[in-house]
Amino acid sequence: MALPTQNNPENPAPPRKKWKRIALRIFLFLVILVVAGYTGLAWYMHTHKEEVLASLTKNLNEGITGNLSIGDMETTFLGGFPGVSVELQNVVLRDSLYNTHKRTLLTAGNAQVSLNVLALLRGTVQIKKVGISNAAIYIYVSPDGYSNTAVFKKKPKQPDGSGGGSSLPELRKFSLDNVSFTADNQMRNKLYKFKVHSLKGALNYTSTGFKADVGLQALAESMAFNTTRGTFMGNKELDGTFDITYNEEEGVLDFAPEKLMIGKEKFIISARLGVGANSKFRINIENDNILWKDAAYLLSKNITDKLMMFDIKKPIAVTCLLDGDFNSSDDPLIDVHATVEDNVLVTPGGDVTHCNFNGHFINEHVKDKGYTDANSAITLTNFTGEYFELPFTIKKAAILNLDKPIATGDFSSSFKMDRLKNLVDDNLLKFGKGTADLKLTFRADVVNYRLAKPLVNGKIAIKDATVTYVPRKLQFKDVSVGLNFTKDDLFISEIELKTGKSTVKMEGSVKNFLNLYYTNPDKVVLEWNMYSPQLHVGEFMAFLGSRQKAKRNIPKSNKGNFTDGLDLLFEKANFDMRMKVDKLYYNSFYATDARAIILLLNNSVQVKKLGLNHAGGTVQLTGTMQQGNTNRYSINANINNVNVSRFFAAFDNFGLDKLQSDNLKGYFSSQANVSGYINSSGGLVPKSMDGRVTFNLKKGKLLNFEPVVDVGKFAFPFRDVRNIEFYDLKGTLDVKGEKVKIHPMQISSSVLNMDVEGTYSFGRGTEIYIDVPLRNPKKDRKITDKEELAKRRNRGIVVHLNAKDGDDGKVKVKLGGKG
Structure with a gap:
C-alpha cells in the first residue's frame, strides 16, 4: 500500500496544520500592517511635524485664557505604543496677568504626551497620557484674591455614555518626575510646597468622575495653613500610595486609608479634599507606634512649642484630624488623640513613671470660637503614675488657652511619708514614719512652664509622722497635720508636734499662699494659733542660730525645683504667731500662763506682746x-x-x-x-x-x-x-x-x-x-x-x-x- 504524499490529491493535509498556516499568515500580515502603519505615521509625523505641533499647541491653548508655548517636539513611538508619543520640550504655561504678578504656572523641561492614533489620522489631537519631568508648578493667589489658575477655562460637561464626565476623557495615565510644586496663597497666608521626586497615576473614568491609583515619593517642604504660625510636616520625606475617588458633581476627592511614610514614621492616611469651588478638606492621620516628639514636630511650630513642654519616652498611639478650608486664612481644626500605657512622662518639674493616660489636643476647645492658640486645650484623662515614687491619680486635667496657659484638674494620692525622700532632699527635711493622703483640685496659670497664681481646693492629711528640719536640727515626732486648700488660701488644722519634752498644737492659715509660694515667697505670712500644755524652749533654740542652707544629696535635675522651692519658702516666709503656753521652761526659768504675739520675719523675731506669770x-x-x-x-x-x-x-x-x-x-x-x-x-x-x-x-x-x-x-x-x-x-x-x-x-x-x-x-x-x-x-x-x-x-x-x-x-x- 502506497504512503500518501503531500501532492497527492487523494491524501489532503490534516486540518490542524492548515489552520496554523492560516494564523501565521494573518499574524505576519498584521505585523506588516502595523509596521507599515507606524512607518506611515513616522513619515507623517516627520513630514507634518510643524502641523502636529501647531495642532497640539492650538488644542491645548483652546482650554486656557493665558498662553502655552512649546519649544520643540520629538516623536517617540515606542514610548506611547500602540499610540503615538511625543516629547515636548521647554513647555511654559502662563496666565493672562503674568506681566503683573510674574509667577509662571508651569515650567517644564520635558513633557511626554501620548496621542490617540485614530484621532491623529482624522487631523485632531487627543491626549491619553502625560508625563512631566524637570518642572516647576507654581499656583499663585494674590492678596486681592486673583489666582493664576484662571488660565484654565472650564470645559463643557460630556454627555452621559460618552466615556465619563471628565473634561479630558482620553487621559488615562500621568506622571511627574523631579517636579517642584508650590501653592502660594498670599490672600490667606498659606504656603504649600513640595518637591515631587516621583508621582505615577492611572485613571479609570466612571459616570460620576474617576478613580485613580497614585504612587508618590516627595519632600514636603512646607504645609503652612497660616504662614505666621509655621508649617506642618516641615522638610519631611513622603512615600506611599493613594487610592483616590473623584466625584465631579460634589467636587470632592476621597482618599481611602493607605500607608504613607512621613519621614521615618509609618502613618495610615485618609482624606477628603474639595476641588474647584469646594475648598474644604478633612485629613485623618493615624500612627500606633510613634514617639511624642516625632509626632509634635509634624505640627506647626506654634503648636509644637507648646507640646514640647513635655516628652514621653516610649512610643505611643496617636490619631490626628485636620479639618479646614484651603481658602480660609485660619488654621484648620486640629484634633489629636494619644493613648499612653506604662510610659515615662517628662515634665519641667520632673519625670512621671509608670504613667497611663488618654491625651487630647484640640485647637477649638469652645465651639465656634475659632481655631487659635487662645482656644486650644491639652486634656489628660484617667491619668495614673508615680512622681518620684509617689503614686497618684488624675481623673481629668487640662491646659487651656495656650497663649496664656491655664492648668486645671484634680489630684489624689496616698503614700508613706518616708517616700518623700525621693522628692524633698533629706538635707532639708528628713521624713520617717507616717502616712499622707491628698485629694485636691487645682487651677493655675502656666508661666515659663511653671505654675503661677494657683487656686487649689481640697485636703492633705498627714498622720503619725516623724519629721526633722535639718537646717535648724529640729526633730518632731507623732506629727499630724490637716491642710485645707480653699482657692488661693491655705488653712492648717489638727497639727500636733512632739519633741523630746514639748507638745505643741497648732492651727493657722496663709492668705494667697500658692500664688506667693510660686512668685514671691518672702511675702508669705503664716498666721499661727499655737497652744502648748508644756513647752521647753531649749528644744527650739536652734531658731536662734543662723539658718543653714540645705545641702543636696541628690542632683537638682532629679528633683526638679521642689526642694529649692521649699527651702526658699522656709528661708523667706513670715510667721505671725499667737501663742498660749500653760507651762514654759527654759534652763532655770519657769513661767505659767504665757501668752505671746510673735512675728518671725526673714532672719528676725519680733515680739509684739508677751505676758507670763513668773x-x-x-x-x-x-x-x-x-x-x-x-x-x-x-x-x-x-x-x-x-x-x-x-x-x-x-x-x-x-x-x-x-x-x-x-x-x-x-x-x-x-x-x-x-x-x-x-x-x-x-x-x-x-x-x-x-x-x-x-x-x-x-x-x-x-x-x-x-x-x-x-x-x-x-x-x-x-x-x-x-x-x-x-x-x-x-x-x-x-x-x-x-x-x-x-x-x-x-x-x-x-x-x-x-x-x-x-x-x-x-x-x-x-x-x-x-x-x-x-x-x-x-x-x-x-x-x-x-x-x-x-x-x-x-x-x-x-x-x-x-x-x-x-x-x-x-x-x-x-x-x-x-x-
Missing part, C-alpha cells in the same frame, strides 16, 4: 531679735512684783559673780529698755547689754552678802550685816557693755543708809561714790513722817567713800567723796 509676779515684754552668728536683741520689759531671789536664779544671777540669788529676798519690779546679744545656745553674751533699767525692791533683804559682811565686821560690829532689810529700794541704772552707771540713789536699810552714785564695771573702770551716815537707822524706825526722816537721815557723822579699781584689778574702798 516667780509670783508678772512679766510683760516687747522686742526684736536679729539673727546672725550672734543674735542682737532689743527689748522693753515690764517686771512686776516678782520674787527677786527666784528671778535672779532664773536668769543665772545676770552674770554677777558675788551677788547670788540666795543673797536676796523681796519683791522686785522693773522697767527695762535694753539691747544686747544672745548666743546660739540662748545665753546672754557677757558685757553686751546696753540700755536703761529702773527698779524697785519692796520688802527687800540682803542676806549673807560677803562683801558687805566683811566690811560690817569692822565698820559696824554691833549691827546685823548678815540680814539687811531694805525699805522701798529704788534706782536707775544705765548699762553699756561692761559698765553700769548708777544714778544717784538712796539706800535705806536696817543696818545703814547710803547715798550711791557712779559707775560699776564688770571689768575695769569701777568708780562709785558712797555717802554713809553712821547714824543707826533703827533709831528712826518708828518715825513715819517722810520730811522728818529726811532731816534725821544725815545727822551726825557722814563718811564719804570712793570705790575704785586698784592696781591688782580689785575694787578698793577709800575715804574721799566726789571731788
Whole structure:
C-alpha cells in the first residue's frame, strides 16, 4: 500500500496544520500592517511635524485664557505604543496677568504626551497620557484674591455614555518626575510646597468622575495653613500610595486609608479634599507606634512649642484630624488623640513613671470660637503614675488657652511619708514614719512652664509622722497635720508636734499662699494659733542660730525645683504667731500662763506682746531679735512684783559673780529698755547689754552678802550685816557693755543708809561714790513722817567713800567723796 504524499490529491493535509498556516499568515500580515502603519505615521509625523505641533499647541491653548508655548517636539513611538508619543520640550504655561504678578504656572523641561492614533489620522489631537519631568508648578493667589489658575477655562460637561464626565476623557495615565510644586496663597497666608521626586497615576473614568491609583515619593517642604504660625510636616520625606475617588458633581476627592511614610514614621492616611469651588478638606492621620516628639514636630511650630513642654519616652498611639478650608486664612481644626500605657512622662518639674493616660489636643476647645492658640486645650484623662515614687491619680486635667496657659484638674494620692525622700532632699527635711493622703483640685496659670497664681481646693492629711528640719536640727515626732486648700488660701488644722519634752498644737492659715509660694515667697505670712500644755524652749533654740542652707544629696535635675522651692519658702516666709503656753521652761526659768504675739520675719523675731506669770509676779515684754552668728536683741520689759531671789536664779544671777540669788529676798519690779546679744545656745553674751533699767525692791533683804559682811565686821560690829532689810529700794541704772552707771540713789536699810552714785564695771573702770551716815537707822524706825526722816537721815557723822579699781584689778574702798 502506497504512503500518501503531500501532492497527492487523494491524501489532503490534516486540518490542524492548515489552520496554523492560516494564523501565521494573518499574524505576519498584521505585523506588516502595523509596521507599515507606524512607518506611515513616522513619515507623517516627520513630514507634518510643524502641523502636529501647531495642532497640539492650538488644542491645548483652546482650554486656557493665558498662553502655552512649546519649544520643540520629538516623536517617540515606542514610548506611547500602540499610540503615538511625543516629547515636548521647554513647555511654559502662563496666565493672562503674568506681566503683573510674574509667577509662571508651569515650567517644564520635558513633557511626554501620548496621542490617540485614530484621532491623529482624522487631523485632531487627543491626549491619553502625560508625563512631566524637570518642572516647576507654581499656583499663585494674590492678596486681592486673583489666582493664576484662571488660565484654565472650564470645559463643557460630556454627555452621559460618552466615556465619563471628565473634561479630558482620553487621559488615562500621568506622571511627574523631579517636579517642584508650590501653592502660594498670599490672600490667606498659606504656603504649600513640595518637591515631587516621583508621582505615577492611572485613571479609570466612571459616570460620576474617576478613580485613580497614585504612587508618590516627595519632600514636603512646607504645609503652612497660616504662614505666621509655621508649617506642618516641615522638610519631611513622603512615600506611599493613594487610592483616590473623584466625584465631579460634589467636587470632592476621597482618599481611602493607605500607608504613607512621613519621614521615618509609618502613618495610615485618609482624606477628603474639595476641588474647584469646594475648598474644604478633612485629613485623618493615624500612627500606633510613634514617639511624642516625632509626632509634635509634624505640627506647626506654634503648636509644637507648646507640646514640647513635655516628652514621653516610649512610643505611643496617636490619631490626628485636620479639618479646614484651603481658602480660609485660619488654621484648620486640629484634633489629636494619644493613648499612653506604662510610659515615662517628662515634665519641667520632673519625670512621671509608670504613667497611663488618654491625651487630647484640640485647637477649638469652645465651639465656634475659632481655631487659635487662645482656644486650644491639652486634656489628660484617667491619668495614673508615680512622681518620684509617689503614686497618684488624675481623673481629668487640662491646659487651656495656650497663649496664656491655664492648668486645671484634680489630684489624689496616698503614700508613706518616708517616700518623700525621693522628692524633698533629706538635707532639708528628713521624713520617717507616717502616712499622707491628698485629694485636691487645682487651677493655675502656666508661666515659663511653671505654675503661677494657683487656686487649689481640697485636703492633705498627714498622720503619725516623724519629721526633722535639718537646717535648724529640729526633730518632731507623732506629727499630724490637716491642710485645707480653699482657692488661693491655705488653712492648717489638727497639727500636733512632739519633741523630746514639748507638745505643741497648732492651727493657722496663709492668705494667697500658692500664688506667693510660686512668685514671691518672702511675702508669705503664716498666721499661727499655737497652744502648748508644756513647752521647753531649749528644744527650739536652734531658731536662734543662723539658718543653714540645705545641702543636696541628690542632683537638682532629679528633683526638679521642689526642694529649692521649699527651702526658699522656709528661708523667706513670715510667721505671725499667737501663742498660749500653760507651762514654759527654759534652763532655770519657769513661767505659767504665757501668752505671746510673735512675728518671725526673714532672719528676725519680733515680739509684739508677751505676758507670763513668773516667780509670783508678772512679766510683760516687747522686742526684736536679729539673727546672725550672734543674735542682737532689743527689748522693753515690764517686771512686776516678782520674787527677786527666784528671778535672779532664773536668769543665772545676770552674770554677777558675788551677788547670788540666795543673797536676796523681796519683791522686785522693773522697767527695762535694753539691747544686747544672745548666743546660739540662748545665753546672754557677757558685757553686751546696753540700755536703761529702773527698779524697785519692796520688802527687800540682803542676806549673807560677803562683801558687805566683811566690811560690817569692822565698820559696824554691833549691827546685823548678815540680814539687811531694805525699805522701798529704788534706782536707775544705765548699762553699756561692761559698765553700769548708777544714778544717784538712796539706800535705806536696817543696818545703814547710803547715798550711791557712779559707775560699776564688770571689768575695769569701777568708780562709785558712797555717802554713809553712821547714824543707826533703827533709831528712826518708828518715825513715819517722810520730811522728818529726811532731816534725821544725815545727822551726825557722814563718811564719804570712793570705790575704785586698784592696781591688782580689785575694787578698793577709800575715804574721799566726789571731788
